Amino acid sequence: MPLLEIENLTVQYHTLHGAVQAVRGVTLSIERGRALGLVGESGCGKTTLARALINVLSRNAAITGGAVRFDGVDLLQLSGEALNDYRWRRIGLVPQAAMDSLDPVYRVGDQLVETMRLRGGLTPAEARERAARLFALVGLEPTRLRLYPHELSGGMKQRVVIAMALALQPKLVIADEPVTALDVIVQHQVLRTMRELQETLSLSLLLITHDISVVADLCDDVAVMYAGRIVETGSVREVFAAPQHPYTMGLRNAFPSLRASSARLVPIEGYPPDLASPPNGCAFAPRCPFAVQRCWGDDPVLMPTGGGRLAACHRAMEADVLRIQAPQAFARLEATGSQAVEGGAPGGGIP
């Protein structure tokens, strides 16, 4: 049984312009001891999904359906103390931009100790001892416990935040854009620390990011999210080597590589759809060079494609052929403009 199973989860935001479906029926599981990378563009619902897992959504958002099972227990049915037990003690969270939320007037060590005392009920002595061990674990000298946030570099602060998430020995850590604000060199070092931690503590990790190369660096599995849906999942190696969804195929040629010299990049024309009025068919159809009649009216579901992989595309069976055509096909769309000029109203992200 996987550690975390998400089944058909739906989350809605209530905005001035009506209900916006940020997460539209996501089914996903995280195996024990594995790292899953959830990638997608801003507004695709990845952060909302993560927050829904531990029920820390903003006030105007609501889970409207589905289940989230952790070790077989549906977290969405829990509340109060029982939920908190899972929220902090079994699932650790590294929120987005967490390193900027360290309180500037307290020593980082004291903030870590405070977290453990409040959420874990540790005695001050226990907490202090564990804080020192946690610091060593995330690669910080325990002497730095006495420093204030401004005395630490961005990478060090991110390590402190990771230590906080690990404080109560969770089995699963959810990290939302943990290295986005960091410079490349430090980013690489923090990622390596996370990888080591994940292996030595046999943690499960859910890493949320917009940066595919971070997933390639750190994760075992990947789930690609688009317009509130998972469009493709599988092992990182397989998905990146042979993507089966046109969106993933498009992303592969959409940003420059450091190592290879410069073949012309191929953008994915158009914009993600406005989730206040999601399209009837496949959400990617307006930007997809391979869309056929069926794609416009019939929304594909996530189906097994063999080898433990899943893809939500009517033409997933032809993926091997489409993949070869993809660069030219997307390039043709760049030249002619996307299929739906005004179809995808911009600014459809979640406010």
Add this chain to the structure above:
Amino acid sequence: MSQLLEVTDLRKEYPLQSGMLSAVMGARRVVHAVNGVSFALEEGGSLGLAGESGCGKTTTAKLILRLLRPSGGSIRFAGRDVAGLEGLDLLAYRRQVQFVFQNPYEALNPRFTILRSLLEPLIIHDIGRSLTERVERVAMALDRVHLTPVETFFPKYPHQLSGGQLQRVVIARALLVDPLLLVADEPVSMLDVSIRAGVLNLMRDLSRERKLTTIYISHDLALIRYMCSVAAVMYLGTICEIGPTAEVIEHPRHPYTQALVSAVPDPDPAQPRRPVEIADTVPTPFQLPVGCPFADRCPQVMEVCRRVRPALLPEAAGVHVACHLYPAGTREAH
């Protein structure tokens, strides 16, 4: 070969906003944001300024754009010193040098429609004889950045457009005055991955068809490789290595460049990596060390590095490097 832009020993210092304590102690500290940057850029060339945040690359751009005045050194554009320009000369310079901002969501006046924003440069520089002609120019510019049909964009306000569309408007605005030099500061870092390629391709095509000279500022070496023929790597306000982009990235010489290149994650998980380790310290641009600014983090630091600041000297294959590992004797004679 004529040099359009020559930057020589450029410096920018800021007095540090001192806290209460240092004010009492009478200590006056200075931040060296840019500390002796020199490079030349020929007409039609493209230079990438790479480096981590706080290395002075954005300050360098603002100095070139005359948004800031240098504390020392010189910037010569088409043979004229930029720092001394005033009045009509400055206005003429502004017409020749344009900027693409990092944050497209903030780069347009929120109370102006797209049309109004794009008319602004034409009004300021008195381009076009009538309103009709100006609107026609705006329409052509929008068309060129693929925002069509242009009429639907005229009455829109910035908050009604997506980041990618806004960045295209910003590019159109920069091109309306027919500049010679275009400076872009992290032009796609705020945009979504699937949108980035379109904006990069657009800028690449435009600079080729108009023979624009370009400077790209980015922390992303892959972007610089895609966009630029020359790459300069900056560290704490100085250039530590500059040369043909492919050479700098494939055969990095300076230990910092080596660390930077090796740390860039590759989207292909099959790609093996041999990262160069350097220390994660807090680099502070005040109280710079006497010697090499990178000495504290350098894995190959030598005794001389802490005493003598290395000069940016030619090495091989057109690359200049500021590092004592490459002593002048072993270098190519120039």
Add this chain to the structure above:
Amino acid sequence: MSGSERAAALPQWTRAAATWRDALLVTWAVARRDRFALAGLIIYAVLLAVALAAPALAPYNPLDLNYRPDGDVAANEAPSLSHWLGTTNLGRDVFSQVLFGTRVALVVGFVAAFGVVVLGTLVGLVAGYYSGWVDTILMRLADVAFGIPFLPMAIVLVAFLGPSIWNTVLVMTLLLWRDTGRVIRAQVLSLRTRSYVEAARVLGASHVRTMFVHIAPNVLPLSFLYGSLAVGWAILTEASISFLGFGDPNVISWGFMLQDAYNSQAMARHAFYWFVPPGLCIMLAVMAGFFIGRGYEELLFPRLRRR
């Protein structure tokens, strides 16, 4: 579409005057979401109508003496059909005075508020945009204005310049710009670092153009907020000055009426009909100004709404 057709379709979007339309739209938005602000707007609308129509509505000239049928001066009369709110000790019609007082209140309130907005916005723009020594000088001036006890200083200045409502307006403008100036300056300091202001510089816009074309429209909503608060302040101050006897004796204002009533011991005689109506009017006008100001504030700073 050809260029000329495009140009023909222009004015709709390009007029700088759009800010005034914006102001009206914002006011409407404020009124729609906030019942107090709507009440404030209605009060002002009524006062404005009364002020405009005062000569037609007023049964008597407010300064004329009225006589009884028997030829005596109709002094200190209680409300009756011919004098709805009674008469003063000089036999003047109180109702007519209240109606004409509206004119003074509105003129003083709006002209002073306009002056405050213009002066405060200008000072704030210049100080915030140039910063440095210009900022230092202007803000020290604001500190001085803050340090001056407002009402005594206003009275001294009016006494010095001579009692007229225009002097009152001038004095209030000179003393009340400080709040607007400070707030606008702070706003400009933060706007100045926005990319679009830098973009204007890169495009070659002069300092004046950058300040007035690019920054000013973005601070005007704040100016309007402080303007609507200043209306109430100005009416209150004018009433205070007149009540203390430093107002223009030839102009009937609500403050003047209160002073008149007070001096002739109307309170001791329980002549409520004389001093309550002007008092109520002052209260309503001031309150309406603050209601509208509060509505604006909540629209500009939505976070206040929840508290």
